[in-house]
Amino acid sequence: MPAEEDVSERLCVILTGGSGLPIGPLPKPDLVIAADSGLHLAEGLGLTVDLIVGDFDSADPEIVVDAVERGSAIESHPADKDATDLDLALTAAGRLGATRTIVVGGAGGDRIDHFLANTGLIASERHAAVGPEWWVGRLRVWPTREERTVEGQPGDIVSIVPVGGAATITTTGLRWGLMKETLEFGSSRGVSNEMTGTTATVQVHSGVVMVAHGEVIS
Secondary structure (H helix, E strand, C coil), X not given: CCCCCCCCCCEEEEEECCXXXXXXXXXXXXXXXXXXXXXXXXXXXXXXXXXXXXXXXXXXXXXXXXXXXXXXXXXXXXXXXXXXXHHHHXXXXXXXXXXXXXXXXXXXXXXXXHHHHHHHHHHCHHHHHXXXXXXXXXXXXXXXXXXXXXXXXXXXXXXXXXXXXXXXXEEECECCCCCCEEECCCCCCCXXXXXXXXXEEEEEEEEEEEEEEEXXXX
């Protein structure tokens, strides 16, 4: 029989503009992509950027030049384009073989339109192969099509929000359990559930949900 294929994880971190920097350390990435002004986050997070993607309408030119001198590659796009910088960065992550991708930032600030678009991008089928997840402050958010196990502490908040339509789910380890119940798109029923132990699971029978985990603050 042939040897089993190497399925080791290739972790990409995408730095993007907007608010919501993660609280807590990031795992060591194999690849770092900056989406335009996301480049400004690299030094504070102790990351070396491999690729800068975007139309460069918001990144400080001096910081871009410095990054290139340190070895960063550039993928430049025209300002009149049909995709956001995060969309382009997720596409690049797929091209470069990422199997898990942590999106840092992108919570919008005063650009709620970008926040809404980013939510859709991270949940989209187009980018599912790069395993996107979103780290925003204390929240960790995963688009989930099959099953997600959440590790934390009793009392941690877990929210389950359907995207793109209704979703049928079963949960374990949450204060208010669901058994093959349907959450309609636009429903807030799955928001602010609580972990009863150190693990919880969300099994998706149909549809797509965003699972958000926030550590309880003692």
